[in-house]
């Protein structure tokens with residue numbers, strides 16, 4: 191029996207804007223100047239929000255926080271390609287998805303401040319809350335996509351994860367189910383090169399993460415994750431494909447986490463200054479700004495105005511967060527399920543009973559924003 195090659199595969203990479211902000215004109219997505227400016231505004235607002243959130247954490251005004259510094263193009267670009275009826279399933283570094291889809295910034299502050307109400311995105315927002323278990327989001331997204339397919343909805347589901355998420359069993363179950371059942375789903379991996387201190391090369395022996403799709407019979411594409419136009423275009427094409435019944439796509443957005451994993455991490459223990467500097471030079475906002483300036487879509491005075499407005503918006507969200515009436519402790523039990531299961535109802539009854547028996551002196555009625 192001869193050894194015969196029976197299949198051949200390749201992995202493509204999409205990049206539109208280079209590191210100097212020069213675009214491959216043939217690949218430019220059909221976005222109008224106001225849409226391009228909106229993309230820029232979203233990225234800048236996210237960066238300013240991140241900066242403020244880190245300071246709030248250091249001052250004890252929110253809890254642990256996961257920064258998305260350097261990854262703005264991934265979340266903003268992909269979310270900008272979605273429609274209101276689509277569903278998103280974020281991990282914990284996707285604040286940009288919430289903001290771009292119109293969820294108020296105060297919700298993200300509440301979430302990281304330990305206020306359960308921050309997990310409710312508000313009326314009409316098809317955004318699932320943060321899901322902390324690594325790699326859980328793809329399964330949630332595939333399940334939702336299959337539900338929508340069954341109900342013949344004109345919508346897609348998008349599940350986000352990090353590079354570490356692609357090593358979890360759930361990721362592989364989700365990819366398999368997505369392929370077999372032709373789910374209208376887009377799975378997006380923000381490959382920011384590290385899962386806390388585990389470097390990408392110690393995470394998997396695969397040459398790319400995009401190629402993981404091949405094994406499941408679905409399309410995988412690597413995208414320059416610091417190029418907002420590429421992130422937008424790849425997601426738009428994947429969306430069209432899913433909506434027209436042509437199935438799922440797995441997108442690897444190759445990017446870099448400039449900050450620490452969270453405010454509880456010290457990345458100087460496992461990364462070099464040189465590596466961070468090399469990625470800073472690929473900054474997604476700077477290159478897009480250069481592109482927009484060269485096209486005459488942005489001007490220095492407009493940039494100043496956008497910055498000022500972004501700072502004001504973030505400050506307003508902080509004020510709303512810090513002046514909000516505190517949540518009732520009982521609320522913790524109320525927002526998890528549409529119909530409260532028996533054991534959770536029992537926990538709530540036990541808690542309320544405990545407070546009645548032991549008095550209120552050592553038991554606060556409410557949880558305020560921030561941490562004591």
Ligand SMILES: Cc1ncc(C[n+]2csc(CCOP(=O)(O)OP(=O)(O)O)c2C)c(N)n1
Pocket residue numbers: 283322323324325351352353354355356380382384385386447451
């Ligand atoms: C199932 C599970 N195991 C471990 C953790 C602890 N943990 C939190 S974040 C993280 C690393 C995640 O890395 P990655 O998926 O690459 O996402 P990134 O933080 O880089 O955005 C780990 C191991 C967790 N949250 N869930």
